[in-house]
Amino acid sequence: MSAFTDVTExxxxxxxxxxxxxxxxxxDLRVWFDRKRQEPLKAVDGLSYTVDAGRARAIVGESGSGKxxxxxxxxxxxxGTSRIVDGEIAFGGRDLRSxxxxxxxRIRGREIAMVFQNAxxxxxxxxxxxxxxxxxxxxxxxxxxxxxxxxxxxxLADVGIPEPAAxxxxxxxxxxxxxxxxxxxxxxxxTRPKLLIADEPTTAVDVTVQRQVLDLLQRLKDDGMAIVMxxxxxxxxxxxxxxxxxxxxxxxxxxxxxxQVIDNPRDAYTRRLLESTLExxxxx
Amino acid sequence: xxxDAAELAVSSSSGPSSLAGRGEALVELRGLSxxxxxxxxxxxxxxxxxxxxxxGTTVGLVGESGSGKxxxxxxLMALQRPTAGEVRFDGQDLARLRRRELRGIRRRMQMVFxxxxxxxxxxxxxxxxxxxxxxxxxxxxxxxxxxxxxRMLETVGLEAAMVDLYPRQFSxxxxxxxxxARALVLEPDLLVCDEPTSSLDVSVQAQILRLFEELQExxxxxxxxISHNLAVVEKLASQIVVMxxxxxxxxxxxxxxxxxxxxxxxxxxxxxxxPVRSDTSAYxxxxxxxxxxxxxxxxxxxxxxxxAPGHLVRVEL
Numbered sequence: 001m002s003a004f005t006d007v008t009e010x011x012x013x014x015x016x017x018x019x020x021x022x023x024x025x026x027x028d029l030r031v032w033f034d035r036k037r038q039e040p041l042k043a044v045d046g047l048s049y050t051v052d053a054g055r056a057r058a059i060v061g062e063s064g065s066g067k068x069x070x071x072x073x074x075x076x077x078x079x080g081t082s083r084i085v086d087g088e089i090a091f092g093g094r095d096l097r098s099x100x101x102x103x104x105x106r107i108r109g110r111e112i113a114m115v116f117q118n119a120x121x122x123x124x125x126x127x128x129x130x131x132x133x134x135x136x137x138x139x140x141x142x143x144x145x146x147x148x149x150x151x152x153x154x155x156l157a158d159v160g161i162p163e164p165a166a167x168x169x170x171x172x173x174x175x176x177x178x179x180x181x182x183x184x185x186x187x188x189x190x191t192r193p194k195l196l197i198a199d200e201p202t203t204a205v206d207v208t209v210q211r212q213v214l215d216l217l218q219r220l221k222d223d224g225m226a227i228v229m230x231x232x233x234x235x236x237x238x239x240x241x242x243x244x245x246x247x248x249x250x251x252x253x254x255x256x257x258x259x260q261v262i263d264n265p266r267d268a269y270t271r272r273l274l275e276s277t278l279e280x281x282x283x284x
Numbered sequence: 285x286x287x288d289a290a291e292l293a294v295s296s297s298s299g300p301s302s303l304a305g306r307g308e309a310l311v312e313l314r315g316l317s318x319x320x321x322x323x324x325x326x327x328x329x330x331x332x333x334x335x336x337x338x339x340g341t342t343v344g345l346v347g348e349s350g351s352g353k354x355x356x357x358x359x360l361m362a363l364q365r366p367t368a369g370e371v372r373f374d375g376q377d378l379a380r381l382r383r384r385e386l387r388g389i390r391r392r393m394q395m396v397f398x399x400x401x402x403x404x405x406x407x408x409x410x411x412x413x414x415x416x417x418x419x420x421x422x423x424x425x426x427x428x429x430x431x432x433x434x435r436m437l438e439t440v441g442l443e444a445a446m447v448d449l450y451p452r453q454f455s456x457x458x459x460x461x462x463x464x465a466r467a468l469v470l471e472p473d474l475l476v477c478d479e480p481t482s483s484l485d486v487s488v489q490a491q492i493l494r495l496f497e498e499l500q501e502x503x504x505x506x507x508x509x510i511s512h513n514l515a516v517v518e519k520l521a522s523q524i525v526v527m528x529x530x531x532x533x534x535x536x537x538x539x540x541x542x543x544x545x546x547x548x549x550x551x552x553x554x555x556x557x558x559p560v561r562s563d564t565s566a567y568x569x570x571x572x573x574x575x576x577x578x579x580x581x582x583x584x585x586x587x588x589x590x591x592a593p594g595h596l597v598r599v600e601l
Contacts, residue, residue: 062487235559273487278513280514280518
């Protein structure tokens with residue numbers, strides 16, 4: 001219909017982004033929340049980052065630093081009281097900021113997917129796993145209903161859920177917390193999106209489940225998926241991500257390769273964050 | 285008087301299954317079990333758990349969700365009745381106490397929960413929240429209590445002038461400080477903390493842990509500190525109890541557990557902790573640990589054996 005849809009179709013058939021442009025490029029993003037009789041709250045105040053296919057970027061910072069808002073802005077999933085006042089969001093060469101809600105819907109769940117912190121809240125309690133796993137495939141008309149069922153089983157198997165075919169008929173409450181987290185990851189990745197935005201995907205799970213989830217994300221990354229991981233856990237960032245952006249009070253205070261930033265933090269806040277971080281077997 | 289000699293005498297008489305090591309135990313859990321009846325059959329949430337908490341020390345209770353940690357805490361606080369076994373607080377078996385006696389004991393044991401906002405009364409001011417335990421017990425007058433609330437706020441690193449504010453006006457870390465202030469207002473002997481820092485940011489977590497360390501020193505608090513975060517218990521606890529599937533799999537001095545974990549489950553937990561400042565984990569689990577699954581605890585008979593003084597490890601029979 002429009003030129004936009006043509007580009008969408010073209011980019012789904014070719015796996016690489018034209019030229020050397022990164023898959024996702026956010027430049028000088030500013031997101032404000034309007035408030036009554038007060039200055040607007042500058043939740044994100046000048047954030048720039050890029051992510052390439054097969055790479056992972058961590059966005060770290062404490063709660064309220066703007067990391068979740070920064071990630072949601074990419075998907076056009078900002079709360080109604082907020083607005084993007086400035087900046088660019090380019091995904092696969094397309095400008096997402098000027099995309100219409102309809103165009104964004106065609107991208108969400110198909111090319112960009114999101115994983116949330118709390119699987120119990122993010123999954124629909126009234127639908128079986130099958131309905132939730134096939135929803136994106138059917139809505140985006142990626143495949144037939146029959147094939148969608150097969151892909152759903154495969155997606156559950158991929159995230160290490162035993163007896164995936166039997167689990168399809170289950171509701172989220174019938175699964176343990178770790179299983180639910182993995183099922184949500186399966187829902188997000190069943191369409192093989194090019195970009196996965198993961199908001200604290202391991203914060204609510206046990207350490208051993210955390211390892212499993214990270215191994216899973218690693219496999220997806222090795223297959224070429226780009227990942228933006230929002231976390232306040234520097235251990236997770238170091239284990240999994242290539243690059244890191246440190247946010248503090250809406251501003252980007254440091255950015256760079258993860259090891260370089262952790263081993264040689266230049267910003268005072270990054271240093272403080274590192275000092276606060278406890279780790280096993282390390283002199284506290 | 286030589287305190288060393290006294291400690292030695294107590295520790296040698298307290299037997300091999302004692303975690304106390306030094307000083308008399310404030311809390312003794314003996315063969316504690318709790319079975320819940322569910323629609324899918326009975327669930328043994330806690331299965332034959334025994335350990336001591338010596339006065340003035342902190343025991344770290346670790347394990348994954350569903351391992352029975354919080355049930356142990358509730359049994360210890362006499363909020364639930366054990367199916368078998370006993371909880372002794374200061375030598376008294378809680379199950380044998382009358383309601384009024386239990387009420388007397390309860391003021392000596394207080395709890396701090398994971399979600400500070402959920403555990404504070406939202407329609408009460410911070411001051412009213414803090415003095416609620418005093419009011420319920422009819423202690424002090426209105427004026428005196430208000431003063432105490434102010435003092436408690438200062439104890440936990442906030443300002444006395446904040447008494448008239450409401451919980452929602454505070455950050456998560458400040459709310460947890462308020463919850464700690466309320467737990468301490470009755471000057472308890474025992475503080476049971478159930479994942480008190482898990483919902484907090486790392487920098488705030490560090491502040492709250494520093495607060496607990498200060499309180500340990502200043503008030504000689506005895507604590508049971510429940511956490512799934514090994515780095516947190518390593519910092520605070522002198523003794524560690526590791527639980528899985530309702531059973532203790534390993535217990536002993538913190539240094540022994542962290543330097544030489546014996547049970548495959550402890551080894552897996554330690555190996556799963558992600559390093560921040562280096563590329564390699566502080567601890568790498570042997571191949572045998574990776575093959576072990578918690579289901580074995582239900583399938584294979586096992587018992588706790590003392591491998592070194594005070595260091596108990598569950599071995600399969």
